Amino acid sequence: MLRLLACVLAAATGLPAPAADTSFLDGPQLGGQLLRNVVQVRTAEAGGEHGFGLVVGSDGRHAYIATAAHVLQPAGAAVEVVFCDGTPAAAPQPAQRLAGFQAPDQDLAVLRTALPAGYVPLERVLAPAAGIAPRQEAWLLGQEGRCGLVARSGAVAVVPAASPASSAGAGAAGAPAGLLRIEFPGARGGSSGGPVMSGHGVLGLVTNADDLAFSVLPAAAIERSLRSLGVWRLQEARNIPPTDPRAAEVDLAETLNQYLFGVRNLQQLLLRPSVPRSRFVAFANEYNAAVNRFRDARERHDGALARHWPAPVLARWQALRDSLWSVHQVIWRMNAADSQAIFDAQASPPEVRARMQELEPALQRLQSDIEGFLQQLARKEPP
Incomplete structure (x- = not known):
């Protein structure tokens, strides 16, 4: 969870985190x-x-x-x-x-x-x-x-x-x-x-x-x-019990898409000199929700992937989640002072914009890896 950013913004917004489409x-x-x-x-x-x-x-x-x-x-x-x-x-x-x-x-x-x-x-x-x-x-x-x-x-x-x-x-x-x-x-x-x-x-x-x-x-x-x-x-109800193999496919797809959406929105916003306060608050909350969901799903379906999919699928998921976490660490390094400065000035400091620009190749790789993993996940029809 992006604790420092969330802490800075907590008193400034009542916006709820986006609800997940499916529960498990x-x-x-x-x-x-x-x-x-x-x-x-x-x-x-x-x-x-x-x-x-x-x-x-x-x-x-x-x-x-x-x-x-x-x-x-x-x-x-x-x-x-x-x-x-x-x-x-x-x-x-x-x-x-x-x-x-x-x-x-x-x-x-x-x-x-x-x-x-x-x-x-x-x-x-x-x-x-x-x-x-x-x-x-x-x-x-x-x-x-x-x-x-x-x-x-x-x-x-x-x-x-x-x-x-x-x-x-x-x-x-x-x-x-x-x-x-x-x-x-x-x-x-x-x-x-x-x-x-x-x-x-x-x-x-x-x-x-x-x-x-x-x-x-x-x-x-x-x-x-x-x-x-x-x-x-x-x-x-749009609920899939965790014992149903479909839970792995749906949960991982929604989790990865939500994270990619959240990190892209926040990165693109912070690449701009002007950062409207309301948009910063909304995108930061969306990102926090996406990271929290990823944390919960990170190892939840390892057993199902091992039982119901070919062996390379679990290995690919484990590599993908490590790549995602590496991207998250770049966002994590945005400390409380950075967040407060952006919120107060409604502007992204040059050092933050540079960090977001350096993140671009890793985000492109992550997006490509996510697309490949989800295609592989969907090709195997769970029993």
Whole structure:
């Protein structure tokens, strides 16, 4: 991390570091984030149903929650929800069934409730429908009136025949038409209406359960039903679990491109005599974020590269990351006095411009090496 530069600029900007396009969390880590969109749902009458729901969007005043219709029994009973993330407090609040919405062929209903102060639901939530496949590990995000990732995981057993990921015979083995079947041996009930997730995001909502498996209404089907209401805001989570070989390819490509973008922007800016303060702050923050991401990814995928790619790929990555670090050391040598002088005068001193000019051949080599490595990385299709 470019600590000295970041320290000088920290008090001068509120600009956030650019967000990564893809995250690489394992299932439980992703589940901890997705709980922000999970609510408990229950009817206020004694003996009424209870379950969970998924916040699918908001309009600034209300949150909209998809849940299983049978959770709202008896019909006409008052309904209340509790947000699982505890923001601002885990207190029940009234919710109303959205008037006019009907899904006669689905166990699906939509609730509307006041948006809690300070609550902003996630939008990057969903698993890509085309990637849902048998044997993927799956988790419940609530059970028996308790929010949280259920410790016992399950697995996708049957994918609906309409899904691109479906295999021959999908839809059999007791799975109702159009529903996912998720095996949860030994799992208890009490999850109706709640989301089921894989390491790639939310798969859908629980509609029914037996001793061995849960029937799940796929998220894609829910989106089709809710599209006309204008309340659906969910997108793909864009998460790849670290055990998936694709994580190495995507993470390294994004990391290297982000670093090259960040270092080029900063170098080109500091080659100029005039350095606008706002641009210096923004480019320095972008560079800091890129270096931090590289630091985290530096050795993360060595095992995957060794297992799933030809041997020269790992060796090339190790050489490339050493070259990148050598480039970073030139930027690192920009000390606090240099940074403060640039920030105050909005100008790049001659010695800094000379250092940035001397960096050009190394940057050209680095760019060429990155292009070659990414081409080699992409040519091998991980299993």
